[in-house]
Amino acid sequence: MTQPDSPRPHYARRSVVTAVTAALALGALAAGPAAAQDKPVLTVYTYDGFPSKYGPGGTIKERFEAECGCTLEWVTADDGGTLLARLKLEGDATQADVVLGLDTNLMGEAEASGLFAAHGITPTGLTIPVEWTSETFLPFDWGWFAFVYNDKKLTNPPKSLAELVDGEGGPTLLIQDPRTSTPGLGLLLWLQEVYGDKSGEAWAKLKPKIVTVTKGWSEAYGMFIEGEADMVLSYQSSPAYHVIAESQEGFHAAIFPEGHYVQIEVAGITKASDNPELAKKFMAFMISDGFQSAIPTGNWMYPAALPESELPPAFAALPKPAKSFLLDPKVVQENRRAWIDAWLAAYGG
Amino acid sequence: MAALRLAPSALAGGAALVLVGGVVTIAAVGLVSAAGSLPAVPWAYVRGILAFTVLQASLSTAISLVLGASLALALARRPAFPGRGAVLALLDLAFVLPPVVVIFGVVAVYGNAGYVRDISDAVGLSTGRWLYGLPGILIGHAVFNAPFCARVFLAALEAVPGEHFRLAEQLGMKPGAIFRLIDRPLLLREAPGAGGLVFLLCFTSFPIVLALGGGPGAATLEVAIFEAIMSEADFGRAAVLASVQILCCLALVGVAATLERRPAEGGEGGWRQPRPDRAAALPRAIDTIAGLAGLAVVAIPVAAVAVSGVPALPRLLDREVLDAAVTSAVIALPAALLASVLALSLAAFSRHLKLNRLAPRWALLPRLAAFAILLVPPIALAAGLFVAARAVTNPFALGAPLIVLVNGLIALPFVLRRVEPPMMLAGERWGRLADGLGIGGLARLRIVDAPLVRAPLAAGFATALALSFGDLGVAAFFGSGRLVTLPVLLYQRLGSYRLDEAAAIALLIGVVTFAAFLLARRLGGGLYADRL
Numbered sequence: 001m002t003q004p005d006s007p008r009p010h011y012a013r014r015s016v017v018t019a020v021t022a023a024l025a026l027g028a029l030a031a032g033p034a035a036a037q038d039k040p041v042l043t044v045y046t047y048d049g050f051p052s053k054y055g056p057g058g059t060i061k062e063r064f065e066a067e068c069g070c071t072l073e074w075v076t077a078d079d080g081g082t083l084l085a086r087l088k089l090e091g092d093a094t095q096a097d098v099v100l101g102l103d104t105n106l107m108g109e110a111e112a113s114g115l116f117a118a119h120g121i122t123p124t125g126l127t128i129p130v131e132w133t134s135e136t137f138l139p140f141d142w143g144w145f146a147f148v149y150n151d152k153k154l155t156n157p158p159k160s161l162a163e164l165v166d167g168e169g170g171p172t173l174l175i176q177d178p179r180t181s182t183p184g185l186g187l188l189l190w191l192q193e194v195y196g197d198k199s200g201e202a203w204a205k206l207k208p209k210i211v212t213v214t215k216g217w218s219e220a221y222g223m224f225i226e227g228e229a230d231m232v233l234s235y236q237s238s239p240a241y242h243v244i245a246e247s248q249e250g251f252h253a254a255i256f257p258e259g260h261y262v263q264i265e266v267a268g269i270t271k272a273s274d275n276p277e278l279a280k281k282f283m284a285f286m287i288s289d290g291f292q293s294a295i296p297t298g299n300w301m302y303p304a305a306l307p308e309s310e311l312p313p314a315f316a317a318l319p320k321p322a323k324s325f326l327l328d329p330k331v332v333q334e335n336r337r338a339w340i341d342a343w344l345a346a347y348g349g
Numbered sequence: 350m351a352a353l354r355l356a357p358s359a360l361a362g363g364a365a366l367v368l369v370g371g372v373v374t375i376a377a378v379g380l381v382s383a384a385g386s387l388p389a390v391p392w393a394y395v396r397g398i399l400a401f402t403v404l405q406a407s408l409s410t411a412i413s414l415v416l417g418a419s420l421a422l423a424l425a426r427r428p429a430f431p432g433r434g435a436v437l438a439l440l441d442l443a444f445v446l447p448p449v450v451v452i453f454g455v456v457a458v459y460g461n462a463g464y465v466r467d468i469s470d471a472v473g474l475s476t477g478r479w480l481y482g483l484p485g486i487l488i489g490h491a492v493f494n495a496p497f498c499a500r501v502f503l504a505a506l507e508a509v510p511g512e513h514f515r516l517a518e519q520l521g522m523k524p525g526a527i528f529r530l531i532d533r534p535l536l537l538r539e540a541p542g543a544g545g546l547v548f549l550l551c552f553t554s555f556p557i558v559l560a561l562g563g564g565p566g567a568a569t570l571e572v573a574i575f576e577a578i579m580s581e582a583d584f585g586r587a588a589v590l591a592s593v594q595i596l597c598c599l600a601l602v603g604v605a606a607t608l609e610r611r612p613a614e615g616g617e618g619g620w621r622q623p624r625p626d627r628a629a630a631l632p633r634a635i636d637t638i639a640g641l642a643g644l645a646v647v648a649i650p651v652a653a654v655a656v657s658g659v660p661a662l663p664r665l666l667d668r669e670v671l672d673a674a675v676t677s678a679v680i681a682l683p684a685a686l687l688a689s690v691l692a693l694s695l696a697a698f699s700r701h702l703k704l705n706r707l708a709p710r711w712a713l714l715p716r717l718a719a720f721a722i723l724l725v726p727p728i729a730l731a732a733g734l735f736v737a738a739r740a741v742t743n744p745f746a747l748g749a750p751l752i753v754l755v756n757g758l759i760a761l762p763f764v765l766r767r768v769e770p771p772m773m774l775a776g777e778r779w780g781r782l783a784d785g786l787g788i789g790g791l792a793r794l795r796i797v798d799a800p801l802v803r804a805p806l807a808a809g810f811a812t813a814l815a816l817s818f819g820d821l822g823v824a825a826f827f828g829s830g831r832l833v834t835l836p837v838l839l840y841q842r843l844g845s846y847r848l849d850e851a852a853a854i855a856l857l858i859g860v861v862t863f864a865a866f867l868l869a870r871r872l873g874g875g876l877y878a879d880r881l
Contacts, residue, residue, distance in 0.1 A: 088582035089579075179580040214564075226462075344394045347566055
C-alpha cells in the first residue's frame with residue numbers, strides 16, 4: 001500500500017529531527033570538557049575585587065606561575081561570606097584548591113564545616129596584630145574597618161561612632177550585607193562590641209542614613225566613587241589608594257575614639273583539593289615577599305608578613321585608631337547567626 | 350490489540366509524569382536532606398518579608414490595574430489614530446520582555462546615571478537616589494504588568510457591541526454614565542482574573558526585586574530563598590521559606606479561582622460604532638494623563654533598551670557576549686524542546702485516560718503535575734536538584750544539563766496550556782475514526798493530531814524558548830560564575846555600573862524574545878497565554 005506523501009509532514013518531521021540533533025550537539029558542546037591542560041591548574045576561590053583589573057590578583061598570578069610550573073585560576077564570588085556559602089554548597093564536589101578571602105570572623109564556621117585541611121606550615125615573620133595559632137588558615141593581610149569619605153563632598157565628618165549613629169540627618173552611608181560580605185559582618189560585630197545589647201537601637205538609628213546594602217565591598221566602593229553616598233564602609237587604609245594610584249589627597253577614613261574593629265583576611269586549603277601539594281606551595285608563597293609586596297598597593301591593606309619599613313610612605317601617613325576590637329572566632333561562630341537574624345529583623349522590619 | 354495500539358501515548362505520558370514527579374520529589378528530598386535538623390527560622394524576619402511581599406504585590410497590582418484600565422479606555426475611545434498599531438505592538442512587547450531587560454530599561458531611565466538624572470542635573474535639580482527599594486520594584490513590575498492588564502481590558506472593551514454605544518448616544522448619555530453603565534462592569538469583570546495573575550507574578554517576583562530592591566529591607570520570599578542558599582548555604586531555611594511560599598500561592602490561587610467570573614458569551618455587534626465619549630473634555634484629560642503615565646512607565650524604559658542598545662551594538666562582537674549568547678542558545682533550545690516533548694506526552698496521556706474511558710478521573714493528573722511545577726519556587730527546585738546531584742557527582746559538571754532540565758520544567762505548564770486543548774479536540778473529533786482505521790502511535794500524531802496541534806505547539810515552543818532565554822535565577826544558581834548566559838552577563842554588567850555595555854546585551858535578549866513571541870503569535874496562539 002502506498003501512502004500519499006504530502007511534503008509538509010516530512011518537512012515538519014525533518015525539522016524536528018534537525019532541531020533535536022542540533023540541540024543535542026550544542027548540549028554536548030557545552031557539557032564537554034574544557035580544552036586539555038598540560039600544566040596542573042590551581043583553582044583559587046576569592047572575592048571579585050582581588051583578581052580584578054585594579055586588584056593584586058594579576059601580579060600574584062604572574063609571580064606564582066613563574067615559580068610553580070602551573071596555571072593559577074581565580075574563580076570569584078561577591079565577597080567573603082558568599083565564598084563560604086559557595087564552598088558549603090559545593091561541599092566535596094568543589095573545584096577549589098584554595099579559598100582566599102575569608103577572615104577571622106568566618107574562620108570558626110569555615111573550620112566547623114569540615115571542608116578545610118590543615119596547612120602544615122609554621123608561619124614566620126607575621127606582621128599581624130595578634131598571635132597566629134590556626135592550623136587550618138593562614139593570614140594574608142589585615143586592616144581596620146572604617147568609614148571613608150571625600151572631604152570635598154563631606155566637609156563635616158562625624159568625629160565618633162556615637163556622632164555617626166546619633167547624628168540627625170547625618171551623612172549618607174553605603175554598607176555591605178553581613179551575610180555575604182566580610183566588611184558587612186565586621187560592622188555588625190563592631191557595633192556589637194561598642195553597643196552590646198543596645199546595638200539593635202544603634203542599627204535603627206543608622207538605618208535611615210544607609211543608602212543601600214550591597215552584596216560585596218567592590219560594589220559599595222564603586223558606588224561611593226560614583227558619588228552615591230557621603231561615606232562608605234571600607235578600611236582605614238583605603239585612602240592610600242587615592243593618594244598613590246590617583247594622587248588625590250581628599251579621601252580620609254574617619255577615626256573614631258570608641259575604637260575600630262580589626263579584620264585579618266585568611267586563606268585555607270580545601271580537603272577536596274586534587275592538588276594538595278600545589279595548594280600548600282601556594283599557601284607558603286602567600287606569606288612570602290612575592291605575594292606580600294603586592295598587597296599594600298594592590299589590595300590596599302596591611303600585608304600579613306612584611307615589615308612596616310617596606311610599606312609605601314602613604315601608609316605611614318595614615319591616622320591610626322587608638323583602640324582595636326577583634327572577637328575570638330569561636331565567639332563569632334556561636335553568635336553570628338543570632339546577631340545576623342537580629343540585624344535582619346531590625347533592618348528588614 | 351487495542352492495548353498495544355494505545356501503548357505509546359500512555360508510555361510517553363507515563364514517562365513524562367514520572368520525570369516531572371521524580372524531579373520535583375528529588376529536589377524536595379534533596380533540599381530537606383541537606384537541611385539536616387529542623388532549621389531555626391527567624392519568624393520576625395519571615396513576617397517582615399511576607400508583609401513587604403504582600404505590600405509590594407498589592408501596590409504593583411493596583412498600579413497595573415489602574416494604569417492598564419486607563420490605557421485600555423484611552424485606546425478603546427480612539428479606534429483609529431496614526432500610530433495606534435505601534436502602541437499596541439509596544440504593549441505586546443513590554444509584557445513579553447524578560448525581567449532582566451526590564452531592569453535595564455528602568456535603570457537606564459530612572460537610575461542614578463539614567464536619563465532622568467541627567468535631565469535633572471542639567472536643570473540643576475538634585476533628585477538624589479530614590480529608585481532602589483519600593484519605587485524601583487513598583488516601576489519594574491508596572492513595565493510589563495500594566496501592558497498585560499491593558500491588553501486584557503482592551504479586548505473586553507472592544508468586544509462591546511456597537512449597538513450599546515448607538516443606544517448610549519441616542520439616550521444622550523454623558524461620559525460618566527457610559528463609564529458607569531458600560532465600561533465599569535466590564536473592567537470589574539476582568540479585574541479579578543488579570544489582577545490575580547499579576548498579584549501572583551509580583552508575589553513570586555525574583556529578578557526585579559533582587560536588582561531593584563536595594564538590600565535586605567526589600568525582599569520577596571523568592572529572593573529570601575535565593576539569599577538563604579547563595580549567601581548562607583542554609584538549605585533548611587530555604588526549605589521552610591519555600592513551603593511558606595507554596596502555601597501562600599495555593600491560598601492565592603484558591604481566592605483568585607473564586608473571584609474569577611467567566612464572561613457570558615455575548616453576541617458581538619456586526620458593526621463598530623464610534624464611542625460617543627471620544628471627544629468629551631473629561632475623558633480626554635484623563636486619557637492624556639493615562640497616555641503620559643504609560644509613556645513614562647512603559648514606553649520610555651522599553652524604548653531606552655533600543656535607544657541605548659543600538660549604539661552599543663558594535664561592541665557586541667565582544668568575545669564574552671558572543672560566548673554568553675551561544676551559552677544562552679545552547680540552554681534555551683533544548684529546554685524549549687524538553688518542555689514541548691513533555692507537554693505533548695502529558696497531553697496525549699491525559700487524552701488517553703479521558704477519551705478511552707480508562708480513568709477519566711485521572712486525566713487531571715498531568716495537568717496537576719504541571720500546576721505543581723508552577724507553585725515550586727525555581728530557585729528551590731534548582732537548589733534541591735543541586736544537592737541531590739552533589740551526592741552522586743560533581744554538580745558543576747552537570748551545570749548545563751541541570752539548567753536545561755529546570756528551565757524545561759518551568760516552561761512546561763506554559764506549553765501544556767497551549768497543547769492540551771487542541772490535542773483533546775483532535776481526539777474528540779477523530780479519535781474513533783483513527784481507531785477504526787488502525788492509525789496509532791507516531792503516525793497518529795503526524796496524520797491526525799499535527800494539523801490541529803502544530804501551531805499551538807510551535808507557539809508553546811516559542812514561549813518556552815523566550816522564558817529560558819530570559820532566565821536569570823536558575824542560570825545564576827548553577828552557572829555560579831562559569832556558565833554565563835546573556836541574562837547573567839547583563840546582570841553582572843548592571844552590577845558593575847557599565848550601563849553602555851549592558852545596553853547591547855539587553856537589546857539582544859529583547860530582540861530574541863520578541864522574535865520568539867512574534868513567531869508564537871504568527872503560528873497562532875492566544876495573547877494571554879504568553880504570560881502564565
